[in-house]
Amino acid sequence: MIYRLFGLGKVTLTIDRSNWKWGKSNLNIFMLGVVYKGIAIPLYWQMLDKRGNTNHLERCELIERFIKQFGKDNLEMIVADREFVGEKWFNWLTNNHIPFAIRIKKNSKVKNHHGKLVQIKELLRHVSHQETYRHGRILTVDGCLVRVFAKRDKDYGLVIVATNQLETVDAMTSYAKRWEIETLFACLKGRGFNLEDTHLTHLDRVSKLVAVNALAFCWAYHVGIYKDKDKPLKRKLKSNARPQASLFALGLDVLIEGLHLVFFNNDKTVFRQLVSFLTPKPMKIGWG
Structure with missing residues (x-):
């Protein structure tokens, strides 16, 4: 669904890991995302029952899930930080003809x-x-x-x-796109979804919560892309040349406003417009 939602074809994949503690429990998410217009799109993730780094088998498994679903021909490159190194991992990528930076x-x-x-x-x-x-x-x-x-x-x-x-x-230049998954984690953990505030510790339940958040993120991001096309905003650049206001933040604001109209005004037209953004060809936004 997410792949079709954004009309993705041949893509650069980025992988990263984020962990935090709740009580004595370690919550450790290993995620694979697609590089896309400044923020990675979440596709696959695995909850790790440990605090430390991934091993090569866990990395290979996540990449193989993508290949099984979308084919190796749609994989342009893997980009990752220095946590994701090692002889078995590098050789697996090379032997499978998967480019990496x-x-x-x-x-x-x-x-x-x-x-x-x-x-x-x-x-x-x-x-x-x-x-x-x-x-x-x-x-x-x-x-x-x-x-x-x-x-x-x-x-x-x-x-x-x-x-x-x-x-x-x-x-x-290819490697520089890796930061997009950090931006994704920032959105999921702090900018509206507050994933770290969950009191859940059972890994299966946390994974399901991540799935809900990932879908909500993509919904808001899709709204932001179309809203920016309809009424482009002048977004100031930070010192690193990235926009201060992301398309996700723009879309989340519009989505919240629309949901307010749905729940408090029973606006069924806005509801249909909102739901259409879960499809590749959404309706025109009639509010905001």
């Missing part, structure tokens, strides 16, 4: 031009704020042949991205 740790071991094992940061000392650097040699990271890109962040720390697309000239 994943941030790696600065202490990852590689061979220098003398054949000596060193931390990768030793090869990237010269990288400046003004450039995205493409390393000249193909390197082996976590047992996988990769092309490495690097740049400095605002605090002058190294951001190092590895890709199994050895001929690519810009994996950093």
Whole structure:
């Protein structure tokens, strides 16, 4: 339903994990989303009965769910942060011909031009704020042949991205889309849905709550996209060049206003308009 709702085709997938504690219980969501216009669209998730990182089997399982449903031909690339590294994982992606652009740790071991094992940061000392650097040699990271890109962040720390697309000239731009899943988590956990405030601790029940929130998020986001097309808003950019007001926030405001008309004015026309936004071709908004 969600895939058709946004008319998705070949997509870049982003994965991330978010966890919090309620009492003695660890609530740990591992999620896969589609990169889409600034905020990831949630597709699949798994509740982990632990606090720590995922293993390669859990990652592979989530990707395989996407492939089984939509086919590998619709998977353009996987982007992820440095938590999602490892030899088995990198080789599984490469052996299955799945492109990736994943941030790696600065202490990852590689061979220098003398054949000596060193931390990768030793090869990237010269990288400046003004450039995205493409390393000249193909390197082996976590047992996988990769092309490495690097740049400095605002605090002058190294951001190092590895890709199994050895001929690519810009994996950093692909990796930069990874932040969209963080924006999604921010929406689910704080901007209207307050997922962390749930007192549920049974993982199956939390997963069902995530499903409801994911659907509500997509509903609001779909409304926001069409509202912005109908009456484009001038949205100021933050220092990172992202809009201060997201399409999700815009849609959520319109959705709340519409639901108010439905519940307090018994407006059936608005109700039909609202429900139509759960389809790929919604009706025109008649309020707001």
